[in-house]
Amino acid sequence: MGFEGARHMRETDMYSGHMYEADLLGVYKPTKEALAKLRTLKGRDGYVERGVMLDFIRKNPSEDPTNPRQPFANELRLAIGDALGLVDDADLNRLKFFTAVGTPADVFHGIDGWIEYEAKRGNDSVIVTLDATKNPNKETAKADMVIPLIPDAEEDEDAFLEAAEKYGKEIARKLKMKIADKTAKRRERMPDAA
DSSP states (O other): OOSGGGHHHHTSTTSOHHHHHHHHHOOOOOOHHHHHHHHHHOOGGGOOOHHHHHHHHHHSOSSOTTSOSSHHHHHHHHHHHHHHTOOSHHHHTTEEEEEOTTSHHHHHHOOOEEEEEEOSSTTOEEEEEEEEOSOTTOOOOSSSEEEOOOOOTTTOHHHHHHHHHHHHHHHHHHHHHHHHHHHHHHHHHSOOOO
């Protein structure tokens, strides 16, 4: 069911939290080869450590992380780019969205997806993890950011775009804070120049 086709279901109790996550952020669909690799990582009951799972998805994305299929994920990524002041394609391509819906990152670690921003130099990057929820009262989560029920784009496109912009600005703020923290820690480790 696509995000736009979920309108009737959203008005009923039959629209589950998992369906909402999938409509908003997409579902991770590994290739057969990636699935075989993932099976080697899974422990008892399908558990995979958080960092291992995120690294696996990063190396084996099920879609182009610079052009997510789901409308909200795509608009959110663009809104974050705007809030970060990214203007050219090279800069925007360093901003990536990954879905983790349906993976051990979702099931065991509460991460439905994440935004990753790569530094211009080196392999340094920062991430903000996302937890999509139908619960309007959920304020805390294992993820860095809770994204509550977003208006349907077909019903109210303006409200849909406003929500993407609102959460995009907040995620950009969190990314900037993480970059500043990394920079400060790097400076602390550097010997004093005398």
